[in-house]
Amino acid sequence: MAPQDRLNALSEGGTATLEVPPATEAGAPPVLVSVRDLCVSYGGHQVVSDVSFDLPRGHRLALIGESGSGKSTIARSLLRLLPAGVGKARGTIEVQGQDVLTLPERHFRPLRGRTIGFVPQDPASSLNPVRTIGSQAREASALLPGDLSKAQRHQAVVEVLQRVGLDDPERVLASYPHQLSGGMLQRVLIGFAVLPEPALLVADEPTSALDVTIQKRILDLLDELRDSLDISLLLITHDLAIAAERADSVVVLKDGRVQEAGPTARVSSAPTSDYAKRLHADVPALNPDRYADLRDVGAARRARASDEGPKIAVRGVSKTFTVDRSRLTAVDDLSFEVPAGTTHAIVGESGSGKTTTIRLLLGLETPDAGSIEVAGERVDGRTHGELRSLRRHLQFVYQNPFTSLDPTWKVERLVREPLDRFRIGTKDERRAAVREALDAVGLDQTLLARRPDALSGGQRQRVAIARALVLKPDVIVLDEPTSALDVSVQADIVQVLLTLQAELGLTYVFVSHDLALVRQLAHTVTVVRRGRVVEEGTVAQIFDAPREDYTRTLLDSIPDAHHGRTS
Amino acid sequence: MTTITTEAPQAPGGWKPSALRRGGGSRRVPPVGVLLSFTMLLLVVGWSLAPGLFTGQDPARGVPAEAFQGPSLAHLFGTDHLGRDEFARVVHGSASSVTSALVAVAIGVVVGGLVGLVAGFIGSWVDVVLSRVVDVLLAIPSFLLAVVVVSALGFETINAAIATGVSAVAVFARVMRSEVLKTRRAVFVEASLLLGGSRWHVLVRHVLPNASRSVLNLAVLQFGLSILVIAGLAFLGYGDPPPASDWGLLVSSGKDYPLAPWLVYAPAVVTIATVLSANRISRWLRKTD
């Protein structure tokens, strides 16, 4: 029985705990990792329940799930990196026939690095900040066979760094971690992990902290290394699209339980479990036209409104910051217009100036040149007090709902704050308005007396949106409002936003790095890079007929299941 | 790079299980140690409010025939060289020890809090000036400063309390200032400004409530430390003279009788237990934040 069929059998049974024939037949690759009935608990709280799966040698297996699904915990159990004393794992995890969970530490330690390599999630915090890369590389090279000389070890390190795409290894080795970019650090981490040529590489969200274009290059690198070094890959990801593109088989997890498992092609094209179906439907990259109906309402409005003049007009805006005597141009001659009732997306990677653009639009920064008009009123060059009247119509939703709500306030007061500030209506009217706003974003009234701490990320972001809505504004500026949230929560929020737009005719400025998401909800797009406009146009123009190379690079980095390589 | 305030997105699926995060400090059921600490502090406050309820003995009346008796049921902490009940003296002395510590903390919170608030919120040259003043207060060793202040004001327990408070001003000012700065830069404060909030509104409704958490926690810690400083001053004889029975003074007079060690250990243990309780509670408050 081929491993893929075996996984199929697992999933078709509806549960992944079926008996699996242990013997490997001739021709089929032997099983490298075999997890059976794994349960992990933290201080009595079970976070992983009865998880079983196999990873055949040379294959790529993805564990997919949202936060709290237990996917990272499984990876940590396999690596024996659960927090000492708190995390307890039961069941078996066999790597090359040895049970990782029961092996004494002195027998497991030789496996670390040499057999099981690990690529952690956040490159910025995964190297010791007070030691140079070189000194940590020497430590990593200790895993190489013992008969190598010092010079040979150094040579091996240099070679592996070149191999992972670092052109100037000596300079990298002389640097401290904080002197390198996230992409370079992630390459260093991968280099360290593959240096002793392990049989298995566990990659825990290896790209979630990186920009999209770099994300693609890192994933390409992992694929390339797997092919050339014959390494099996266990990929932990929250992104079904990435898994669909990069893995041979997937295990879908929710709340620590396997929902579905099988070959990628089948799970991503025809999921059988409810959760996998929903997850599939929620991933923007796999469903570009999910909200077409709602979006068409705005598009129709756009066609009608073309002669009224734009709701937002940004013309020739520039902003330069002086940091440590050097000038940094954050925004350079930026222009765009947004018709009333539509969504305009500003797309760019980190450092593209998209956040500065928003701050200029909101009047939090003053541009050096150019003009900004919202609903016919000038924004630039006016004081906080003068902008007060405009602010009633121009609202903002922050990227991170974990920092944008005062932790000492309750939901009711948080949502009511704008009404109180602008002294709108009587006490009863305000209370009614708060309830109405909560209804609009689909939040239950029972949450009124809660503080942000007692809310989930999605609930918090809904509170933030309700707060922006309660003044009945015309324009809402959204700064990556879903990037801190799980995809299913993101889908809910997007649904709420588009419904509100269709009903109330709101105008959105939506800032994002996520092109797939932009495609789902925007009408017009401006692509920015290093503070300048690269390209602008309607969603159809940008996505179907990009004119600029940079736009094409961005589009290429959207994971694409249908063009994913299979091996 | 620039003055952009957006945070790095929280990567979904961080490995740390939510159970761990939740398990850390549940606000509803404090651990046993914390409950014991609260009991201890309540007991001490009870002693200082109504000492008569806890001991029937007169702390000032000595029975010479009963001098230097070891701890027993009749005299929990034994008796001193004049035959006075040591337990009664500790209980009656707590009023002045506890009150002085509270006075000291109050001075620190009010003066230091105000200085830190003004410096952090107004900023610019006001901050520069006030920060240097705070630096001065920090630079002078707090116990030495307390000794100088108490010698300027006169050797009384209340002056020792004031002196301790003065030496605590700097710490409160610094914590308040950094909390205010932190909160002022918080995203939710900018959000409030965008929603039409005035600076005053932001200060009173957002900055103060958020900053006060850390200040409260520091106040509890400082209560314990103040007890230590005041005990030290009393030990050196800079508080009320005998027959007052401040804990530090009791230790000081007890040390002259090495054959009656309970005269040192009883007040010392009470002091340690009180300070330890304050520390424990402060630690717990910090965790549940």
Place this chain on the structure above:
Amino acid sequence: MTDTRSRRLVSRPYLTYALQRVVQAAVVVLLAYCFTFLVISVLPGDPVSNTLRNPENNFTEDEIARIIGYYGLDQPIHVQLWESLTRFLRLDLGVSLRSNLPVSRAISEVIGSTVVLALSALVVAVVLAFGVAYGVRNLPTPLARPLRALPSLFLSVPNFVIGLLLINVFAFQLGLFFVTDSEGGTATFFAAVALGIPVSAQIAEVLIANLDHESRQEYASFATSRGLSRSRLFWRHLLKPSSLPVVTVIALTVGELLGGALITETIFGRTGIGSLVQRAVTTQDLPVLQAVVVLAAVTFVVVNLVVDLVYPLLDPRVDLRGATKRVRPVTEAVPA
């Protein structure tokens, strides 16, 4: 980009930062002088009649007139402050009202003993703190857990109690040293232990918190996943980033050591700055009091200045660009 220490040292941001810190330190010392002067001048009671005209002190009218003239005690307070300050800037600490000798001589006679005590206490504190922190991280849980509570206990014990306890056990019971021989080696050692224990608690708390924090960092997991042993992880990875911030905490405990010396010297019967201060307080010898306080402030400021100047060179995490105020990383120092 390739960053070497020497380039860091002469870099423009560093020089700007260093200059700023030096000026700040000088301002703080001057303000400390004025502050002490003003606090002391508030003294109720007239120091002239209290001290000078006290028959026990045997001052002649001539001497009294000279001292009053020297200190300008008949002048308004701001003139007195100005004169006193200019004398201080010429490094003249004045004349003791009690002994009629220069204050600098009174201080130099006793300062050696206090310096020895404070430095030994610092050594005790650092050794103890690192020992406790090592134990907490590396001993088996049943031993490590109570050890974790130790700093908190140390912080809660009045230092005079520690002193009395040590004397009782080691001098009276075990006879390891004689209280009468207060400057002897063993006596000094135990005095240093008494003074060092509360200080060690502050250092240990920060150190343990940092070690816990660092061990939860992803790089610790990554290092473990590459096969590093637990002890290698501790020594090679966790210790340096955890103990660097401790340097700044140690600098902050200077005040503690000097203040605590007052009590420790009394208990152990040592002659030092502590006993000098006590005598100055009881006899209202203002110039001595003023000089000691300023000396303590100068010591504190200088030690902290040196640490602040050296720290950015030690810790590559510190980024001086754009940092105009404090560059210390979070130390979560226990407020003293």
